[in-house]
Amino acid sequence: MARMTKAIKFLKKAEAALMAAIEIYNKPNFQYREETFAILALNAWELILKAKLIGEKGNDVRCLYVYETHKTKAGHQSQKLYLKKNRAGNVLTIGLNRVIAELDNKTQVRLSTAIKKNIVALIEIRDNAIHYINASPQLAKQILEIGTASVKNLIEVAKAWFQHDLSNYNLYLMPIGFVSTSQATALAWSTDEKNLVRYLAELVRDSEVNIGTDYHVSLAVNLSFTRSSKDTASILAVTDDPNAPRVQLTEEDIRRKYPWDYAELNRRLKKRYIDFKCNAKYHRLRKPLVMDSRFTKSRYLDPGNPKSCRKDFYNSNILREFDKHYTREQ
Numbered sequence: 090m091a092r093m094t095k096a097i098k099f100l101k102k103a104e105a106a107l108m109a110a111i112e113i114y115n116k117p118n119f120q121y122r123e124e125t126f127a128i129l130a131l132n133a134w135e136l137i138l139k140a141k142l143i144g145e146k147g148n149d150v151r152c153l154y155v156y157e158t159h160k161t162k163a164g165h166q167s168q169k170l171y172l173k174k175n176r177a178g179n180v181l182t183i184g185l186n187r188v189i190a191e192l193d194n195k196t197q198v199r200l201s202t203a204i205k206k207n208i209v210a211l212i213e214i215r216d217n218a219i220h221y222i223n224a225s226p227q228l229a230k231q232i233l234e235i236g237t238a239s240v241k242n243l244i245e246v247a248k249a250w251f252q253h254d255l256s257n258y259n260l261y262l263m264p265i266g267f268v269s270t271s272q273a274t275a276l277a278w279s280t281d282e283k284n285l286v287r288y289l290a291e292l293v294r295d296s297e298v299n300i301g302t303d304y305h306v307s308l309a310v311n312l313s314f315t316r317s318s319k320d321t322a323s324i325l326a327v328t329d330d331p332n333a334p335r336v337q338l339t340e341e342d343i344r345r346k347y348p349w350d351y352a353e354l355n356r357r358l359k360k361r362y363i364d365f366k367c368n369a370k371y372h373r374l375r376k377p378l379v380m381d382s383r384f385t386k387s388r389y390l391d392p393g394n395p396k397s398c399r400k401d402f403y404n405s406n407i408l409r410e411f412d413k414h415y416t417r418e419q
Contacts, residue, residue, distance in 0.1 A: 095150050099140035100251055106133035107243055107260065114236065115263045123232040124218035126262075127211045130239050134208055135185040137243060138200075141250050142188055145196040152191070155181040185212075203304040204242050210235045210292055210306065213285060220281030228282055230310070231289045237262050238305040245303045249417060262310075303408070347386040347402035354403045361408065362415035374414055378407055 093101075110129030114122055139153055146152040156170040173181045183191070189205065192198045214232055240260055247253045293307040349357065358365045365371070379385045384407040391397035 094144075095148050096140045096144035097251070099136050099143060100247065100253060103133045103136035103140060103243075104247070104253075104255060106130075106136060107240065107255070110236075111240065111260055111262060123214065123229060123236075126236055127214040127218070127232070130236060130243075131185065131208070131211050131215060133243060134211075134239075135188060137246060137250075138185070138188045138192065139182070141198060141246075142191055142196070144250075145192070145198060153182040153188075155183055201242075201304040203238075203306050204246070206292055206306045207235060207239050207242055207304075210289055211239060213288060213292075217281060217285045220279065220285070225282065225286075228286050228289075231286060231293075231307075233262055234307045234310050235289065235293070237310055238308040241308065242304045343386060344402070347404050349403040349405070351401060351403075354407070357408070358411060358415075361418060362411070363418050364416045365411075370414075374411065378410055384410065 106129050110126050110133060113119060113129065114126040116122070119125070142152055143150055155173040157173040158166045158169070159171055161167050175181050185208070189200055189208075192200055214235070240262060244255045244260065247255050355367055358371075359367075379387065379401055384404050386402045386404075387399045388402065389395065389397050389399045
């Protein structure tokens with residue numbers, strides 16, 4: 090059995106921290122839900138980023154150590170560096186912000202701006218946790234959307250950096266957590282919480298334009314309940330079966346599902362890959378995908394005439410197909 094490398098050990102710990110964060114968040118009745126999630130999610134990020142840094146440094150864990158100088162007998166600071174230790178006598182390691190700086194400045198890895206801002210948002214939530222009790226519905230929803238983006242970002246990073254697929258676990262934050270029929274508690278709308286709500290909203294708003302990346306600062310989560318007229322609701326799936334029940338989609342619904350035209354698709358591909366060219370190879374790969382309704386919706390000038398002029402619109406899932414053939418930008 091092959092020995093597990095230091096980087097993979099850190100990756101496994103990051104996976105455990107992420108699963109703990111999600112499990113705590115999804116508990117049906119937990120009074121410290123948002124705060125605990127932020128703490129554990131940040132722990133997961135620190136561990137996976139340390140795993141990447143160790144991997145970039147040849148599995149040498151010493152790249153994480155904190156060093157310091159000592160005073161000499163003459164009272165001057167020594168030129169020699171010594172390992173800094175904690176009160177238990179163990180070597181201190183660098184923190185999350187330092188790990189990000191080390192990756193940016195001393196490796197070929199460039200962490201996405203969206204990931205950095207998402208981590209900043211989690212740090213603010215954690216650091217402000219002491220200032221509010223039982224987050225109000227608005228703040229809870231903000232944290233849910235930032236947390237959802239954080240989980241997705243971490244899954245994408247694990248796959249891109251380590252070929253480790255966490256999506257098999259179906260890791261989702263359940264939106265039931267922020268749904269409440271009662272009013273916020275007495276301290277829910279303190280000045281401190283209002284400041285945090287405003288800061289998070291500004292951070293997300295300033296990051297809304299993020300072309301050509303799978304990473305996000307926040308992901309909108311909308312929840313609604315609909316009463317079914319029958320005892321059991323029907324299962325819905327896209328199908329070519331002429332006998333299946335019909336569901337009408339508006340033009341707006343279709344454009345939400347297929348938001349990119351040809352020019353936008355090309356722009357995102359150029360941004361996403363370091364070796365992408367709009368050449369014969371690209372068109373050879375793209376043309377079969379145009380026939381797949383999972384990726385493309387063709388709109389005809391004359392809907393009843395398939396030979397009329399048409400315009401193709403693309404779903405973002407098409408990027409997964411091109412990932413198999415091109416090299417991602419770090």
